[in-house]
Amino acid sequence: MADRSLEGRHALITGGGTGIGAATAELLYAAGAKISLLGRRMEPLQDVARRVGGAASSCDVSIPESITAAFEESRAVNGPIDLLIVNAGIAESAPFHRMTRESWNRIIGINLTGAFDTVQAGLPDLLKAEDARVVFIASVASLRGVPYAAHYAASKHGLLGLMRSMAAEYARSKMTVNAVCPGYVDTPMTDQSVARVSEITKRGEEDARSAITNMNASGRLVDPVAIANLVLVLCLPLSRDINGAAVTIDGGTSA
Numbered sequence: 001m002a003d004r005s006l007e008g009r010h011a012l013i014t015g016g017g018t019g020i021g022a023a024t025a026e027l028l029y030a031a032g033a034k035i036s037l038l039g040r041r042m043e044p045l046q047d048v049a050r051r052v053g054g055a056a057s058s059c060d061v062s063i064p065e066s067i068t069a070a071f072e073e074s075r076a077v078n079g080p081i082d083l084l085i086v087n088a089g090i091a092e093s094a095p096f097h098r099m100t101r102e103s104w105n106r107i108i109g110i111n112l113t114g115a116f117d118t119v120q121a122g123l124p125d126l127l128k129a130e131d132a133r134v135v136f137i138a139s140v141a142s143l144r145g146v147p148y149a150a151h152y153a154a155s156k157h158g159l160l161g162l163m164r165s166m167a168a169e170y171a172r173s174k175m176t177v178n179a180v181c182p183g184y185v186d187t188p189m190t191d192q193s194v195a196r197v198s199e200i201t202k203r204g205e206e207d208a209r210s211a212i213t214n215m216n217a218s219g220r221l222v223d224p225v226a227i228a229n230l231v232l233v234l235c236l237p238l239s240r241d242i243n244g245a246a247v248t249i250d251g252g253t254s255a
Contacts (some may be wrong), residue, residue, distance in 0.1 A: 005236050007032030010078040012071070014061055014118055015088035017044030019183065020137055022087055023228035025052050031232060036074035038067075054078075057244065061088045061114030062106075064121075071121045080125040083235050086115045089155075093148045102180040104151045111155035113146050116162060132175035133235045136163050137227070140250045160246055167244030176243040180230050183250025184213065185222045222249055 013026045015021040016037030025035050025048050035054030037045045038061075041203040045056035055077040059070035075081065089111045094102055119134055126132040141149065142156040160179055213221055230247055233239060248254045 004032035005238075006083070008037065009033045009082040009200070009235075010080060011083040011085065011235070012036040012038065012074055012076075012081050012122065013085040013087055014038045014059065014079075016056075016085075016139075017048055019225050020182070020224045021085070021094055022048045023224040024231045025054065027225070027228045027232045028083070028085075028111050028235065029054065031235075034078040036081075038070045038074070039088065058208075059088075061118055062109045064117045067114075067117050067121045068091050075125070078128065081122045081127070082129045082131070082203070083133045084119065084126060084229060085135050085136075085137070086118050088104075088114060088118070089137070091149065091152050093152075095148055096150050099151060102201055102234075107151040107155050108158075112158040112162070113151070117160055119162075119166070126175050127170075127173060130174055131237045131240055133174065133239075134163075134166065135231050135234050136176040136177075136179040137231075138179040138181045138246065140248060140254055142179070142246065143248070143254060144183050163246070164244050171243060174240075176234070176240060177240060178234050178245045178247065180227055180234070181223050181246050181248045181250070181254075182227050183248075183253050185227065187195045196213045220251065222251065 008026060011033040012243055013021050013025055016025050017039045022224055025037060029035050029052035035052045037049055037056045038059035039045045040060050042056060049056040055074055057070040057073040060066045090107065092107060093131060094103060136159050138159045139156045141153045142160045146153040163177050164181045170177065227249055230249055234242060
């Protein structure tokens with residue numbers, strides 16, 4: 001589809017070892033991009049890096065110094081950053097009256113503050129690049145309330161506020177800032193959600209998975225490759241006028 005339209009561009013992806021991040025790495029690589037992968041677990045990162053001829057760096061986005069070091073490693077291999085895919089995130093579940101401050105701080109620290117620190121680390125490169133891109137992987141939880149996940153929804157609502165503010169502030173630059181908002185996706189994070197629902201509700205894992213899957217109007221989980229394809233489209237040079245968009249991919253749930 002992209003016909004090597006990203007040839008020579010440096011794409012840095014946080015949370016790049018599995019799921020959406022890994023799928024995005026493969027599609028951007030197929031379009032010609034040089035790939036840098038960041039994450040906390042090196043084994044899956046290195047596996048994806050081997051497939052895309054990319055670089056893998058250990059990074060905990062809740063620690064600013066870790067982000068700085070990983071970005072420096074990535075630049076040393078692939079040069080200045082042109083495309084920044086902010087994908088690292090976690091999810092937890094709890095009734096609001098049982099939600100702990102520690103859990104709140106953890107979710108906000110990784111999903112929102114970590115995204116802020118990640119973009120600030122890449123901004124000097126991005127503002128010098130031609131057709132620079134920032135793509136946040138948000139969630140349909142950015143757009144509505146989510147029972148038993150108030151902290152997660154708050155972090156993702158904040159992510160859209162960050163995206164829209166940046167898009168407005170840098171509208172006259174050569175950088176665009178957008179977000180992709182998936183429903184429930186067929187990834188290890190959803191597997192973890194299934195396990196949590198099963199534990200909390202005492203339902204079997206099959207019933208718990210069915211309950212989560214049916215939260216998408218389509219009655220199926222979203223394919224990570226479909227999300228990666230949206231990211232690819234947003235990164236193409238011809239998408240330079242898509243800015244400040246929150247693109248949903250949830251099988252019609254937000255219709």
